[in-house]
Amino acid sequence: MGLRRPPLAVNYRRRRACGTLSGVRVLLVEDDAKLAERTAEYLREHGIEVEIAGDGDTGLIRAIRGDHELVLLDLMLPRLGGLEVLRQLRERSRVPVIMLTARGEEADRVLGLEVGADDYVAKPFSPRELVARIRAVHRRAANSAAPTTDAQVHRIGPIVIDRDRRRVDVHGQACELTPYQFDILWILAEAAEHVLSREQLYNRVRALRGDPPGEFDPSVDRSVDVHLSKIRQGLAALDADAGAMIRTIRGVGYVLGSAS
Numbered sequence: 261m262g263l264r265r266p267p268l269a270v271n272y273r274r275r276r277a278c279g280t281l282s283g284v285r286v287l288l289v290e291d292d293a294k295l296a297e298r299t300a301e302y303l304r305e306h307g308i309e310v311e312i313a314g315d316g317d318t319g320l321i322r323a324i325r326g327d328h329e330l331v332l333l334d335l336m337l338p339r340l341g342g343l344e345v346l347r348q349l350r351e352r353s354r355v356p357v358i359m360l361t362a363r364g365e366e367a368d369r370v371l372g373l374e375v376g377a378d379d380y381v382a383k384p385f386s387p388r389e390l391v392a393r394i395r396a397v398h399r400r401a402a403n404s405a406a407p408t409t410d411a412q413v414h415r416i417g418p419i420v421i422d423r424d425r426r427r428v429d430v431h432g433q434a435c436e437l438t439p440y441q442f443d444i445l446w447i448l449a450e451a452a453e454h455v456l457s458r459e460q461l462y463n464r465v466r467a468l469r470g471d472p473p474g475e476f477d478p479s480v481d482r483s484v485d486v487h488l489s490k491i492r493q494g495l496a497a498l499d500a501d502a503g504a505m506i507r508t509i510r511g512v513g514y515v516l517g518s519a520s
Contacts, residue, residue: 285311286303286332330358370483373483414449416516444487447461448461458485461513488506492506
């Protein structure tokens with residue numbers, strides 16, 4: 261059967277304080293029934309409410325309805341593959357998505373991040389790691405909705421980055437970015453005209469979100485490039501010069517400043 265979409269998407273609303281998982285509603289889209297049940301059981305022990313969808317079509321329908329605060333999405337799904345679920349979901353919703361991937365699927369992980377996933381966990385994963393990833397993504401999503409205590413705005417050329425409102429404007433028009441992409445742009449804006457390496461960007465974003473420094477490997481390196489490419493595209497869609505303000509310094513990293 262083909263996918264039947266609801267007539268209107270339901271907006272995702274963050275309802276809980278940063279860091280707490282008790283009562284958080286998670287949709288687990290996984291076709292391995294035994295793995296899904298074991299994973300759900302562990303998550304429920306941590307107070308997480310879990311609904312399981314066993315195929316891509318069902319998972320997409322449930323995710324679009326906006327009843328969940330986070331989606332765990334397996335890439336290898338029957339009927340509708342995980343990447344296609346993610347693509348269609350991102351047309352309707354900004355609900356955080358953590359991909360579940362096989363260890364050898366680096367290309368798929370990078371593509372998933374490019375399409376709009378917030379994080380990924382490689383199989384086989386430990387339940388403890390999964391809970392930690394859920395906590396981190398949920399905390400970041402909550403922080404995206406909550407205002408900061410101090411008004412913080414960076415204006416660089418036509419770009420206005422408002423951290424209180426988690427909003428990026430170019431000539432007064434909103435630039436749609438994922439929470440992770442917003443944080444990267446904010447870090448670049450704080451260091452405007454200074455070059456930051458990929459590792460510096462990665463760890464400064466982690467520090468901004470209250471996470472400890474993480475292991476930096478080629479897949480992380482590639483994911484930073486993917487996110488920077490998406491940020492450029494979003495800015496350039498509103499003003500070509502704005503997109504050109506993020507420059508790649510070959511062999512070093514990235515800098516935000518006057519286009520040259």
